[in-house]
Amino acid sequence: MKVGVEIGGTFTDLVRIDARGLSIAKVPSTPAQPDTGVFHAIEAGGISLADMTELAHGSTVATNAVLERKGTRLALLVTEGFRDLLELRRQDRERIFDIFYAKPAPLVARRDAFEVPERMLADGTPERVLELEVAGPVIEAQLREGGYGAVAICLLNSFANPAHEHGLAAWLRARMPELRVTCSVDVTREFREYERASTTSLSAYVQPVLDAYLTRIEARLAEGGFSGTFSMMQSNGGRVPAAAIRLNAGSALLSGPAAGVTGAIRQAGLSGFRDIVTLDIGGTSADVCLIQDGRPELTREAKVDTLPVLMPMVDITTIGAGGGSLIWRDEGGLLRAGPRSAGAVPGPACYGRGGTQPTLTDAHLVCGRIQPDAKLAGAMPLDAAAARAAFAPLAAELGMSAEELADSAVRIAVANIVSAIRLVSTRRGRDPRDYALVPYGGAGPLHAAAVAEALAMDTVVVPPNAGVISAYGLLAADHSLHDSLTRRTRLDEGAAESVSLTLATMRDGLAARADGMELGPDRRWDVTLEMRFVGQAFEIPVPLTPALAEAPTVEGLRTAFEEAYGRIYRHGAVMAGRMAEIVSYRVGLHVPPEAVPSLAGIGGDGFSVPEGAVEVYDEGRPQRAFRMARSAVGxxxxxxxxxxxxxxxxxxxxxxxxxxxxxxGNLILRKAAP
Structure with a gap:
């Protein structure tokens, strides 16, 4: 029996696969003790821990530790002269017109950053050799005095030669075994010192939190007789054994949203849709992602609480437009929907848990898109009177009916979601009209058609049991390993041999790691190069075809780069005569799971819907809609x-x-011909 459990902001979802097929369970999340929610879901599914052969899990525990600043007390070791690296950061502003804007404090205060007397040049040559017999005792004394729970090591140019970092880490582990040590080269081997230091600090900061969380889960599993495999979702859309994710905790920062993307790709692919835009609307946020030819794009530019994360992550854009997003007026009197949220507790007013402020879930209930006798997740009754009462003060203030206000709030949320989708499509040279929209999460299918219409998208694919797609994605996900390396390579005559050797070395390293984890022999590779014209400051991702990655040629690499450059900037040919260069290499190894059945036809035992005409308020006017079970649509x-x-x-x-x-089992919505 295989089980996937995903913890969301409002609900914890479970999908089970056994000899009888698929089954699901959904329970309220427990934000104060998220690991407790895992076992509540397992109990709700009627599952014996001893019967499980595999548990796949996705959680936001690492992200929450950063957002709430609840990680460990952390020290940072940097090259002499770079103590203020995290303080100086980049000189950009998240909100350029906010005169009161202040950047969030770094995870490591200046007093907790210590300098190491060493220097490595960009080509990996030591300019100043690290003498541990001299520097080591000084560093050890500083760390013991500070009482730190973990230390992050990020030395200049260590991606070119990790000898100093690994030597210092070994020295500290031998003398301070209780201290968790994280090296930047074990997190990401790419250049740009601030981003690498930030990523290493994030990983080291959350590692004790994630380790304790996994330890609690493993202890409960052992008590129940579980003897199977336990894996965690990574931010890149693939799984790894829980033991492996402890070594690079930063890779779990956005694991929950990535699982949903994986599940949506799998389910939509069964209907032949490979070019899609996913829309995940849960209780607190809306996540959008563009999928080309069945594969999500990975980004190296993600941020968590404005802190850069330099490791592969599914390119997801998130906005505060979930079912629990509050509806309110700002200082200028404008109506807003989100990003403030009622959260899981107390949640929307209609949950009957003490919430009194209107939310998007309340808005759909008032408008009739959610019917008053419906039960959330098949079990939770809704309080329609409480939802209407929550809108009353603001409606009176604006001189609107509750229905008018609720419909207006939903349309504002739709406009915000449309803007987010344009960020991942139009802004990157992709036309959303060439894609199908795939909504999921508890609230995604409620907004999907309105979002698609605003973007002139004519097809919406709604997966069956859309509210548990993220848990399904955990079981449908590959086991994935990634490696990256900054090594500047000009596309001159000798480039092909150099590129081939670098890629072969990286593949060998990933294959050895996969063998150590006892992953299967059915392996797929992907390769992306970060490239630019010589003289440019930033690079763009250039995915390589399997044939080009296996046998690279200068001409093939140049063509792939110019096509990618032209798609983004529309003038690649103008610079065709300039020399191009590779800045960084990225290689991914993927081991697919065993066949995973469709989500169709499950979760309906005892579920019935009273069919008939109902009143809804949509597009600014009351209408008559027909209510029925989704399963009755043919x-x-x-x-x-x-x-x-x-x-x-x-x-x-x-x-x-x-x-x-x-x-x-997918529901296909299409725009009717005029």
Missing amino acids: GVPRPGPLVLEDVTATTFVPSGWTATSDEA
Whole structure:
């Protein structure tokens, strides 16, 4: 029996695969003790720990430790002269028109940063050799005096030669075994000192928190007789054994959203959709991601609380537009939807847990897109009167009815989501009209058609049981390992041999790691080069085809770069005569799981929907919609407005759209011909 458990801001979701197929469970999250929520979900699914052969898990515990500043007391060791690296950072501003803007404090205060007398040149040559017999005792005394729980080591140019970092780490581990030591070269082997130091600090900061979290889960599993494999989702969309993620805790920073993307790719792919835009709307946020040919783009420019993270992450853009997002007026009197959130506790007013402020979930209930007798996650009753009461003060203040205000708030949220999708599509040379929208999460299917219409997208693919796609994605995900290396290589006559040797060495290293984890022999590789024209300050990602990665040529690399450059900037040919160069190499190894069944046809035991006409308020006016179970939608197009319900999510099909169900169990919404 294989089980995937994903912890969200409002609900914890479970998907189980056994000889009988798939089954699901959904329980409220426990933010104060997230590991408790894992076992609540397992109990709700009627699962014996001893019967599980595999547990895959995704959690935001690492991210929350950063956001709430609840990591360990951390020291940072840097090359002499670089003590203020994290304080100086980059001279940009997140909010350029905010005169009161102040950058968040770094994870390591200046008093906790210590200089190491050494210097490595950019080509890996030691200019000043690290003499541990002299420097070591001084560093040890500083660390003992500070009472630190962990130390991050980030020495200048260590990506070119890690000897000083690894030597210092070994020296400290031998004398201070209780201290957790993280080297930058074990986190990311790329240049740009601030970003590398920030990433290393993040990984070291959350490592004790994540380690304690995993230890608690493993202890509970052992008590219950579990003897299977336990894996964690990474931010890059792949899994690794829990023991491996302890070595690089930073790779778990955005594991939850990445699992949803993986599940959406898998389920939409069953219907032949490989170019998609995913839209995950849960309780606190909306996450969007663009997928090209069935694969998500990975970014190296992610940030957590404005702190840069220099490691591969699924390129997800997040905004505060979840079901729990609050509806309010700002200082100028404008109506807002998010980013403030009611969270899991007390949650929306309609949850009946003491919430009194209106949220997007309350707005859908007031507008009738969620019906008053519906039960959230198939079990939680909703308080329609509380939702309406939450809107009353603001509606009176604005001179609007509760329905008008609720519909306006939803349209504002839709506009915010549309802007986020344009960031990952139009702004990067992709036309959203060439993609299908795949919504999931408890609230994604409620907004999907309105979002698609605003972007002129004519197809929406709603997965079955969309509310548990992230947990499903945990089991559908590959086991993945990634490596990166900064090594500048000009595309001159000898470049092909150099590129081939570098890639072969990186592949060998990843294969050895996979063998050590006992991952299977069915392995897929992907290669991306960070390239630019010589003289430019920043580079762009250039994915290589398998053939070009296996046998690189200067001409092939040049063509791939110019095509990628032209797609982004539309003038690659103008600079065609200039020399191009590779700055960094990235290689990924992927081991696919065993066949995972579709989510269709599960979770419906005892679930029924009273069919019939219902009142909804949409597009600024009251309308009559037909309410029915999602499972009752067949292959013949049904025109909207429709309210379609299953045990994990409700789909709203507005007028001007039709809905059909295909053989994979996906609900296909299409814009009706005018």
